Amino acid sequence: MSFLLEQLTVRHLAPGRAAAQAPAALHALDLAIAPGEQLALIGPSGAGKTTLLATLACAHRPAGGRFEVFGQDPWALSQGARHRLRARLFLAPQTPPLPPRQRVVTAVLAARLPHMSLWQAFASLLHPADPDAAHAALVRFGLGDKLYARVDRLSGGERQRCGLARLLLSSAEALLADEPISALDPALAQHTLAALQAEARSRNAALVCSLHQVDMARAHFPRLVGLRAGRIVFDAPREAVTDAMIAALYENDSVQPLPAQPHESPDRIAVGACF
Numbered sequence: 001m002s003f004l005l006e007q008l009t010v011r012h013l014a015p016g017r018a019a020a021q022a023p024a025a026l027h028a029l030d031l032a033i034a035p036g037e038q039l040a041l042i043g044p045s046g047a048g049k050t051t052l053l054a055t056l057a058c059a060h061r062p063a064g065g066r067f068e069v070f071g072q073d074p075w076a077l078s079q080g081a082r083h084r085l086r087a088r089l090f091l092a093p094q095t096p097p098l099p100p101r102q103r104v105v106t107a108v109l110a111a112r113l114p115h116m117s118l119w120q121a122f123a124s125l126l127h128p129a130d131p132d133a134a135h136a137a138l139v140r141f142g143l144g145d146k147l148y149a150r151v152d153r154l155s156g157g158e159r160q161r162c163g164l165a166r167l168l169l170s171s172a173e174a175l176l177a178d179e180p181i182s183a184l185d186p187a188l189a190q191h192t193l194a195a196l197q198a199e200a201r202s203r204n205a206a207l208v209c210s211l212h213q214v215d216m217a218r219a220h221f222p223r224l225v226g227l228r229a230g231r232i233v234f235d236a237p238r239e240a241v242t243d244a245m246i247a248a249l250y251e252n253d254s255v256q257p258l259p260a261q262p263h264e265s266p267d268r269i270a271v272g273a274c275f
């Protein structure tokens with residue numbers, strides 16, 4: 001298994017509060033993800049999608065339950081061994097942390113830093129080691145002309161795809177992407193998801209994507225995991241996920257309906273339009 005979670009609970013630590021008192025962001029999750037599997041995480045805002053992806057990336061230490069990545073409990077390993085395990089995973093955050101004044105080529109090649117010695121890493125910041133590889137990765141996401149652009153001159157959607165191009169440069173065996181198409185227009189979103197999925201297939205890597213675009217999740221991913229309030233509501237092949245299950249997942253108890261607005265009748269609008 002790439003990931004194995006049993007009764008996994010995760011809490012966000014808050015300053016001045018004992019760990020055990022922090023509310024759980026993920027409650028007793030059971031989830032197994034095999035190499036090569038592709039699944040979409042869906043669910044309303046605050047459901048725990050980002051927390052789950054960060055936990056899979058070994059960025060959050062679980063408060064309870066069993067957690068294994070490639071058959072190992074990352075939190076039972078030494079720091080060095082956990083670092084090596086993390087280098088086998090790639091998490092593309094929703095807003096990639098790209099240094100603003102950096103060139104795109106350097107930012108993309110930074111994906112190889114975990115596998116470099118300190119000296120190689122330093123040298124690569126001054127002189128990009130493999131611009132052709134960076135260019136090829138950018139081309140896959142439609143950014144071939146941005147190789148030497150400065151990161152702070154990119155649009156939001158370009159930055160997002162630049163962050164995903166890093167993923168291609170990594171040698172990760174499991175790919176995690178947090179809302180990878182949130183800043184993209186529909187055509188680019190399709191293209192970007194297809195590129196991510198093709199890459200995962202080519203390296204037989206597990207691919208876990210959180211998505212707010214439910215239609216895209218249903219169209220592209222064979223397995224859907226619905227999260228709500230930190231719990232898995234369903235984990236099913238897409239054919240088994242019904243419209244009613246989606247509606248229940250997104251039903252919002254905390255938003256009050258807006259008061260009805262007095263609106264103009266069609267004949268009044270027509271009169272208004274004449275003057």
Ligand SMILES: Nc1ncnc2c1ncn2[C@@H]1O[C@H](COP(=O)(O)OP(=O)(O)OP(=O)(O)O)[C@@H](O)[C@H]1O
Nearest residue numbers: 012013014025043044045046047048049050051052
């Ligand atoms: N750093 C943090 N400290 C404390 N609580 C946090 C922290 N990050 C997230 N949370 C809480 O954990 C819960 C899950 O948040 P998370 O960001 O994982 O949800 P999400 O499904 O990714 O939401 P969205 O779709 O809005 O990005 C929320 O209740 C959130 O308020």
